[in-house]
Amino acid sequence: MERTEKEIEQMYLRFLEGECNANELQELLDYLETHGTGSPLTEAIGRALLSSDQASVKTQARAAKIVKETDAYLETVLFAPNQTARVRRLWMARVSAVAVMLLLVGMGFWYVLYKGNENGHVEEVSVAADVLPGTRKASLVLSDGSSYELDTLEGGIKTTDNQIYYGSGAAVTARLADLQATVYAPRGGEYKVDLADGSEVWLNADSKLTYPLSFSGNTRLVEVEGEAYFNVHYDAARPFIVRSKGQEVKVLGTTFVVHSYPAEEVQTTLVSGRVEVHVDGQSKVTLLPGQQLAVDKGRKELREVNIEAYTGWKNGLFIFHDIPLATVLPQLARWYDIEVPTQGIPEVKVFGEIDRNTKLSEVVHLLETATDVRFKIEERRLVIKRK
Structure with missing residues (x-):
């Protein structure tokens, strides 16, 4: 039998007090997924977490405790043997049930950790x-010396037949000879580049991609400084190689992130497929999805990571x-x-x-x-x- 709004609200409040069992928690997630922000439950969430009376201070403290201990809490509540694959995926993605619910309140950010002081309030930021925040912006420099400030209103650029276009189809350059291009997304910027082979590259702020306008020979070679998300077009005959700060990543067709800012460790995080990472010409390290190779001052570490934490910026x-x-x-x-x-x-x-x-x-x-x-x-x- 379907629960009433009042019963759902009471269940939510029991959840904040740590008294919800696994089945009730799944029921809450199902309810929020179905009804979204258009239900009285979201008003109850707002009242429970944003009011300033003593009861809400207690609730805020409980919510903070749950969020700060997300892994331990969700492992005992969600990872029970009788849970469905959907709930298990929430756990594997390290998604806090509290964060999911608060997201649906419609606040300006995706995570809220309420921690009241003695009066139940948080100090205002001194501003x-x-x-x-940053925007879509970048500059393009070609190996013949010509340069362009790319349109901030466009979603990115793409290369076809030695000519560069915006996503809208408007031409950035006339047809060119075989040249190298460098796209730089400055601090406070980001940009997307579609390569001639169909591969896609997203550049994070303060990042640079150097690539040929057309790929020739038996390899596809690009260089990156900073951070870039690659979705590489499969081509068994021509491996795709990414050079960055003392390492090469070799792939056929896959999705991965390279993080190579100065003074920071180099990280290669694999989203899908398989890659080979060669560090300073030494033996290769093969990555599987969900793995990250971190290199810092000659030290290499292979890690199992939460992919979303390294791809969220894209x-x-x-x-x-x-x-x-x-x-x-x-x-x-x-x-x-x-x-x-x-x-x-x-x-x-x-x-x-x-x-x-x-x-x-x-x-x-x-x-x-x-x-x-x-x-x-x-x-x-x-x-x-x-x-």
Whole structure:
């Protein structure tokens, strides 16, 4: 028998108090998936988490505890033998049930960690001037010396028959001889490039891709600095090779991410297919989906990772799953084109998902709530406030 709105609301409140069993939790997820934001339950969520009375403070603290202990909580609640494949996938993706529900409230970011102070409130972020998020922008430089500022209103560029077009079909260049092209997405920018062989490349902020306008010979070779998401067109006769900071990634047709910013470890994360990574001409490392090879100062480490945490930026999200604050800040620096602290950063971790179209002040508010670290935005600088 279908439950009433009141019964669903009561079930949600029991969930926040840790009293929901696995079947009830699945029922809540099913209900939210079916009814979305257009139900009285979302109003109950807002009342339970945003009100300032003592009951809500208790609820906020419970929600914070559940989110901070997501893995342990969901392993006991969701990973029971009788759970369906859908719920198991939620666990494998490390999706917090709390975050799923809060997402449907329609807030400005995908993760909210409520942690009240003695009065049940969170301090306001100190903002001298807010900073808008990055946009689609990039520049194109050809090996003949010609350069172009690419249209920010276009979704990307593609190469066909030695000519470069926007996604809309408008020409960027006239037909050219065999040249090398370099696309640079600056700090505060991102861009998509479709190569002549049908492969697709998404560039993150402060990233550069160098590639030929047409591929000849028995290999397809490109170079990347920064971070790029590759969806490589299958061609068994011509392997696709990505060079970056002392390594080569060799593939036939697959999807993967290369992270190779200066002063940061090089990461190759495989989404689908299979790749071979050659580091400094040494023996190869073969990756399977869900694996990441990290290389830093000659040290190599093969990891099992949550793919979404390393591909979220391509889909417009910051995804931080137990990420040190010292790793989070450089990502913000590149996307918002700001200066961030490089020393004296507290050793705390962040767990959350945020829409990259969010203003900097809202992101900082999230960080303050999640870490107890206080910040100040001074023009295009993010400063840690000392206690």
